[in-house]
Amino acid sequence: MSLRHAVLVALLDGDASGYQLTKIFDVSVSNFWAAVPQQVYAELPKLERAGYISGREVVQQDRPNKRVYTITDAGRAELSAFIQSSSKPGVIRDGLVVKVFALGADATDDLFIADQLDERADQAEAKVKLFTQLLHGMLAGRDEYTYLSEQPRIGPYLTCRRGQMFEADNARGSRWAAAAIRARLKGEPVPPPPIEIPSL
Amino acid sequence: MSLRHAVLVALLDGDASGYQLTKIFDVSVSNFWAAVPQQVYAELPKLERAGYISGREVVQQDRPNKRVYTITDAGRAELSAFIQSSSKPGVIRDGLVVKVFALGADATDDLFIADQLDERADQAEAKVKLFTQLLHGMLAGRDEYTYLSEQPRIGPYLTCRRGQMFEADNARGSRWAAAAIRARLKGEPVPPPPIEIPSL
DNA sequence: CAGACCATGTAAAACGTTACATGATTCG
DNA sequence: CGAATCATGTAACGTTTTACATGGTCTG
Numbered sequence: 001m002s003l004r005h006a007v008l009v010a011l012l013d014g015d016a017s018g019y020q021l022t023k024i025f026d027v028s029v030s031n032f033w034a035a036v037p038q039q040v041y042a043e044l045p046k047l048e049r050a051g052y053i054s055g056r057e058v059v060q061q062d063r064p065n066k067r068v069y070t071i072t073d074a075g076r077a078e079l080s081a082f083i084q085s086s087s088k089p090g091v092i093r094d095g096l097v098v099k100v101f102a103l104g105a106d107a108t109d110d111l112f113i114a115d116q117l118d119e120r121a122d123q124a125e126a127k128v129k130l131f132t133q134l135l136h137g138m139l140a141g142r143d144e145y146t147y148l149s150e151q152p153r154i155g156p157y158l159t160c161r162r163g164q165m166f167e168a169d170n171a172r173g174s175r176w177a178a179a180a181i182r183a184r185l186k187g188e189p190v191p192p193p194p195i196e197i198p199s200l
Numbered sequence: 201m202s203l204r205h206a207v208l209v210a211l212l213d214g215d216a217s218g219y220q221l222t223k224i225f226d227v228s229v230s231n232f233w234a235a236v237p238q239q240v241y242a243e244l245p246k247l248e249r250a251g252y253i254s255g256r257e258v259v260q261q262d263r264p265n266k267r268v269y270t271i272t273d274a275g276r277a278e279l280s281a282f283i284q285s286s287s288k289p290g291v292i293r294d295g296l297v298v299k300v301f302a303l304g305a306d307a308t309d310d311l312f313i314a315d316q317l318d319e320r321a322d323q324a325e326a327k328v329k330l331f332t333q334l335l336h337g338m339l340a341g342r343d344e345y346t347y348l349s350e351q352p353r354i355g356p357y358l359t360c361r362r363g364q365m366f367e368a369d370n371a372r373g374s375r376w377a378a379a380a381i382r383a384r385l386k387g388e389p390v391p392p393p394p395i396e397i398p399s400l
Numbered sequence: 401c402a403g404a405c406c407a408t409g410t411a412a413a414a415c416g417t418t419a420c421a422t423g424a425t426t427c428g
Numbered sequence: 429c430g431a432a433t434c435a436t437g438t439a440a441c442g443t444t445t446t447a448c449a450t451g452g453t454c455t456g
Contacts, residue, residue: 001414001415002293002295002298003415003416005295005298006298009298009299009301009302010301012301012302012305017434017435017436018435018436018437019433019434019435019436022435029301031292031297032292032293032294032297032298032300032301033292033293033294033295033297033298034291034292034293034416035416036416036417036418037436037437038416038417038418038436038437038438039415039416039417041435041436041437042437042438060434062425062426063424063425063426063433063434063435064423064424064425064434064435064436065424065435066434066435066436067435067436076305076306079302079305079309080306080308080309082295082298082299083299083302083309083312083313084309084312086316087295087296087299087316087319087320088295089323090292090293090294090295090296090297091234091291091292091293091294091444092231092232092233092234092290092291092292093202093232093233093234093290093291094232094233094290094291095202095205095233095282095287095288095290096287096290097231097232097233097290097359097362098202098205098206098209098232098233098282099209099282099283099287100232100355100358100359100362101209101210101212101229101232101355101356101358101359102209102212102279102283102355103353103354103355103358104351104352104353104354104355105212105276105279105353105355106276106280108280109279109280109283109284112283112284113283116286116287119287120287123289128398132397132398132399135397144393144397145389145390145392148380148384148390149384149389149390151304152304153303153304153305154303154304154380154384155300155301155302155303155304155305156301158300158301158303158377158380159297159300159301161393161397162297162300162373162377164397164398165369165373165394165395166369168395168398169365169366169369173362173365177358177362180348180354180358184348184349184354189345189349190345190348190349192345193344193361194365195365195368197332197335197344197361197364198328198332198364198368199332201442201443203443203444217406217407217408218407218408218409219405219406219407219408222407234444235444236444236445236446237408237409238408238409238410238444238445238446239443239444239445241407241408241409242409242410260406262453262454263405263406263407263452263453263454264406264407264408264451264452264453265407266406266407266408267407267408291416
């Protein structure tokens with residue numbers, strides 16, 4: 001049950017409303033913990049009742065009023081307890097790769113899979129661009145070495161960097177697989193893979 | 201809802217019992233669709249009632265009897281329909297990366313996170329070795345180019361290859377992050393990252 | 401003879417997804 | 429004035445996780 005912890009870490013970088021948290025989940029937290037807005041909104045009252053966060057009303061003239069949450073000491077303690085507990089392996093569930101596993105069962109299906117792999121590669125490339133912008137924003141002109149050595153809160157940078165590398169591989173791998181499928185079906189030579197297979 | 205489809209693709213390579221399917225999920229399907237044995241066992245009667253698979257009792261002397269399932273034509277059609285439907289983005293939920301996001305909030309916690317990253321790197325390296333063995337088993341002496349050009353069912357090979365690359369990056373990235381955290385805490389120079397940050 | 405592997409489940413609780421609902425304000 | 433953004437939920441349904449349960453055979 002770490003939706004709760006995902007919300008708590010998101011509040012480490014400053015107070016936020018439910019709406020702002022859904023945006024933070026969209027661009028950064030979703031790389032390691034996916035959650036839709038309804039889930040986030042549902043979690044906030046639970047966390048507040050548990051004493052891990054405290055909310056306050058913020059009246060706005062130009063926009064609807066909002067409720068802004070702060071992580072409490074009890075929330076930080078809960079986070080510490082979570083960090084010091086053992087980590088379960090991450091779960092992956094990707095329907096597109098289920099389809100890739102089915103490759104070779106039907107040639108018509110194979111073409112659909114190739115199309116979807118290219119689409120996935122496009123999305124992954126878009127994410128890489130977004131993450132690269134976010135990273136340069138955090139670096140603010142400094143180089144990575146300086147940033148990592150001097151910045152106190154490197155967590156958001158590292159997870160964004162991880163997302164960037166993950167999506168870059170995702171894009172390369174998906175693009176290659178799509179090309180390989182099409183080449184096979186046309187009887188043409190399969191292109192070389194992005195990374196050679198290691199030996200035993 | 202693609203647990204159902206994950207079970208169906210697993211049956212494309214031959215009939216299997218519930219128990220065998222849980223093993224297939226363990227070593228290969230779990231790379232793209234995680235499921236515990238109870239989930240697999242629960243899905244089989246549903247798939248049989250829907251007509252997508254058909255089961256038969258197999259009596260064994262040396263071991264407990266088992267029920268072996270075969271994918272039906274209706275099952276293949278259902279799989280085709282799934283393949284031709286649009287793919288939702290894959291979901292990732294990884295508690296360890298939630299912890300990484302929290303880096304910098306507390307130095308004691310940071311050390312725990314570094315330990316867990318090393319542990320994760322060990323597990324990822326073990327998976328890379330396992331996948332490399334599985335891949336060489338599938339290749340059976342042929343090179344990858346030949347295999348991909350000539351083999352009809354390349355799905356299992358590609359998903360295994362993908363898992364291998366994913367885990368290799370996972371291992372490299374986790375190992376580096378652990379080293380970077382420790383270096384920072386000791387005031388030593390942060391080691392260079394496995395991949396340079398792309399420019400804007 | 402203990403521990404691992406084969407073989408299959410039930411039941412309850414927790415969690416996640418989807419559809420629906422509402423209403424204000426800003427921007428083009 | 430319509431669309432986008434801000435802002436927050438409820439309710440129903442479906443899926444996943446966790447704990448529990450059982451019993452045979454095989455290996456050291």
